[in-house]
Amino acid sequence: MATLYRVRRWLADGAHFGIVAAFTIFAAFPFYWMLITTFKRTTDLMNRTHNPFLFHEPPTLEHLRVLFYDTLYGRWLANTAVVGVLVVVVTLVLAVPAGYALARLTGRWGEQLGIGIFLTYLVPPTLLFIPLSRVVVGLGLQDSLWSLVLVYPSFTVPFSTWLLMGFFKAIPSDLEDAAMIDGYSRLGAFVKIVMPISIAGILTVVIFSFTLVMQEFVYALTFISPVSQYTVSVGVPTFLVHGDVYFWGSLMAGCFIASVPIAVVYNFFVDRFIAGFTVGAVK
Amino acid sequence: MEAVKGEARVLLGAPATRFSYIRDREEWLGPLMLGPAILYIVLVVGFPFFLALYYSVSDITLGSRSLGFVGLKNFTGVIGTTKFQTALKNTFVFAILSQLLVLVLGNVLALALQKDFRGKWLVRLLILLPWVAPISLGTIGWLWIVDSIYSVINWTLRAVGIFGPTFWPIWLGVPHLAMGTVIAVHVWRLLPLATVILLAGLSSIPKDIHDAAQVDGASFWRHYFQVTLPLLLPVAVVALLFGLVFAFTDMTVIYVLTRGGPYDTTQVLASLAFFTGVAGGDLAEGAAISLFLFPLLLAAAIGFLRIARRSEVV
Amino acid sequence: MATVEARDIRKSFGTVRAVDGVNLSTKEGEFLVLLGSSGCGKTTLLRMIAGLEKPTSGDVLIGGQVVNDLPPRARKIAMVFQSYALYPHMTVFKNIAFPLKAQGMRADAVRQRVEWAAALFGIELLLHRKPRQLSGGERQRVALARAVVREPAVFLLDEPLSNLDAKLRASARDELQQFQRRIGTTTIYVTHDQVEAMGLGDRIAVMQHGRVRQIGTPMEVYDEPADTFVAAFLGSPPMNLIEGKDCLVGFRPEHFLPKEAFPMTEAASVPFRVTRLEYLGADRLLYGVLERPFPEQKVIAKLPSTVTTSIRQGETHEFVVKEKDLKFFDRDTGLRTAPRPLSTQFA
Secondary structure (H helix, E strand, O other), X not given: OHHHHHHHHHHHHHHHHHHHHHHHHHHHHHHHHHXXXXXXXXXXXXXXXXXXXXOOOOOOOHHHHHHHHHOOHHHHHHHHHXXXXXXXXXXXXXXXXXXXXXXXXXXXXXXXXXXXXXXXXXXXXXXXXXXXXXXXXXXXXXXXXXXXXXXXXXXXXXXXXXXXXHHXXXXXXXXXXXXXXXXXXXXXXXXXXHHHHOHHHHHHXXXXXXXXXXXXXXXXXXXXXXXXXXXXXXHHHHHOEEOOEEOHHHHHHHHHHXXXXXXXXXXXXXXXXXXXXXXXXXX | OHHHHOHHHHHOOOOOOHHHHHHHOHHHHHHHHHHHHHHHHHHXXXXXXXXXXXHHOEOOOOOOOOOOEOOOHHHHHHHHOHHHHHHHHHHHHXXXXXXXXXXXXXXXXXXXXXXXXXXXXXXXXXXXXXXXXXXXXXXXXXXXXXOOOOOHHHHHHHHOOOOOOOOOOOOOOOHHHHHHHHHHHHHHHHHHHHHHHHHHHHHHOOHHHHHHHHHOOOOHHHHHHHHHHHHHHHHXXXXXXXXXXXXXXXXHHHHHHOOOOOOOOOXXXXXXXXXXXXXXXXXXXHHHHHHOOHHHHHHHHHHHHHHHHHHOOO | OOOEEEEEEEEEEOOEEEEEEEEEEOOOOOEEEEEOOOOOOHHHHHHHHHOOOOOOEEEEEEOOEEOOOOOHHHOOEEEEOOOOOOOOXXXXXHHHHHHHHHOOOOHHHHHHHHHHHHHHOOOXXXXXXXXXXXXXXXXXXXXXXXXXXXXXXXXXXXXXXXXXXXXXXXXXXXXXXXXXXXXXXXXXXXXXXXXXXXXXXXXXXXXXXXXXXXXXXXHHHHHXXXXXXXXXXXXXXXXXXXXXXXXXXXXXXXXXXXXXXXXXXXXXXXXXXXXXXXXXXXXXXXXXXXXXXXXXXXXXXXXXXXXXXXXOOOOEEEEEEEHHHOEXXXXXXXXXXXXXXXHHOOO
């Protein structure tokens, strides 16, 4: 009997390990592959007799050189960063006060409005990019990064407002009451007490918005045509892939550099996003 | 603040300035703080949405300035084409198959990750990568992995003897294979989100309930299907709704991998709208196609509202 | 210094009337306790005085001035919350300095005032700590220090002792009263704990369903309850109320004594069958029912353990209540009525 349990236990542990390992490989393999490809010579990559997991020729930095010196990759990174920072600023300016208003100041109709705002997060770019492309032209912003700064908050603001509302609701309202008695207005209490306490939530919104900007593809593809104004997510797939000529090494390098570092940072905040995603289904 | 300093003034009830009034008045402060966000959303989401509705019944094209009313001509014209019908069918196949896989795999993975083990943080980081990395870039990684000549998958499977010496599938070149690959990449991309949502749901089930089931002698499967799964259901619905919205509306994976090919076998509504409206310049028809997505999104929105209302947390 | 007055003040949340027409005024430097069970509107009333809630109708006066339109910060009040509401991201020093900084006081003056307030409550050594590093008692002192530091005209305290354990609570009560006597600031104190209310208050306002049922000194509300609610709310165990012909007759358990040990004249004699005994150390509680000619109603007697009369379960004893300890209430309204001979009530 005891042996039977031990065997079953052992099998269960083995199955657990197998499942976790399989999923981890499935998730991470493309990134591992990007990393390997980055440092392989093209002649090594383009030889079907070579075992693709091994280096048959010495590693090279040539692909990275091409990426940074022969393409506008650096420029795209900078463009993405500029748009990212501006969108984060716009998002904070709009979502922080709105989240607070929904959490504390607007009562019942605010609740309905809050759900309404959250639902706009579900309206996808594919529904809006056609009319928005016309709006962007009308404002004279076509081919300019400003068009992205204008449009991107449409998906960062609703979700951020929703997340921040949750954060602000979790703060005991006694603290603001105390601050108001201690000599501040409602607005003063918000600035002096609520904002410093919610710094974790605000930081979450910053990271969240920034990653969304890095990911966005459809708007950037639609609004912007000059190569010098591309963001990373559009620049790499459209410029480095022309016709049948694929610069695989540089492509993979470009993908890896733009995805992994931000992902590591994001990882620290993921639990907070989930709290927002699960609406009210998780208590 | 001034008011507090001058004691005499306070006790005489000296009127505060108008501005300091608004800072205290919640009935003004609320709308004032909420207003900019609402205004922005109305202008950048609401207005274009109605513009999309209007375009869909007009004859607007990329070059023209005309905006003639043509009624439902765009819709009726589009519905008849095989291109549209294929795309509609593909959208459903793509969304439903990928979400089914995501839910099943997400459940398995969430259960596996619920247990504590060494190196869990690293596993979690790696599993989250596909969700966090820019989707277009992650997809390019796959483009290289399933390359027609240098696919590492083919090489490995041939090396271990699963594929014979003459068998070398071209993943993106054959209709069914291409759809399968596109779905697989989409599952890869959405699995992390579903998993963490389900994990949050799992960890919110009180430990007492698991203990009780264990004491009651429930086997693993019985425990899972009769205790865990029913309690997980609302969370699973949330994960499903998000997944469906992404799957119905995202065109990035398809744009990067196949551009809708081969022979439109992976074309979905979102990508068709893009190729018609932006690349093809027919804004009116593009808008009409993308509006077919709307009923699906509406259904998802209603689903959310019901969950939100039931939980009464919002 | 200032007095606080509420004039026919009301507050509704939707259809719920939280405060339903309260008239109340403190005396200069008084310690006034608002006593009631949860949901009776006492906290809402306090928050309206503070300016944190807007009255639906009626006026709040501080120092004789209507302050309805003044925000909390302009009312010269200080408040201590049940949760203490210490700012978690600030040190104790910054917490106490917060109200002074809001007034725009200079840094050196702030330091001086904070040190004075900290010394008042013996927390000088905690000034550099964060609230989460403090014990419950220490937090309460910090909250009090933050309240006094600005020398307010009125103190508002919302159950400030309810988060302390029983032992600490007794000593905190003592310190609180001494401190209030010393600075002599008008204080309004909200609690649901009658022991706290009796021990601390100069006067007690007993509230129920958004109304003040009675306001008076502890002795007045306990010995001369204005109605059956106050009679039954105060005292542990509460006043016994028995139904007579046209009024309710009440007497306190500690006034209900065995005739054997207390042979009294001018006292009503009542046969009492004991059904259950509780020995509580200082007291004995006797549960039982009255016997003819009285209706068979449950009453409780509380005997100090110095009374050693032997009483066993199931026995019937003759008990007495002094006539002046009998209180009479109207059967319909519950209000006090004139005393009348017991013989008119029980045939």
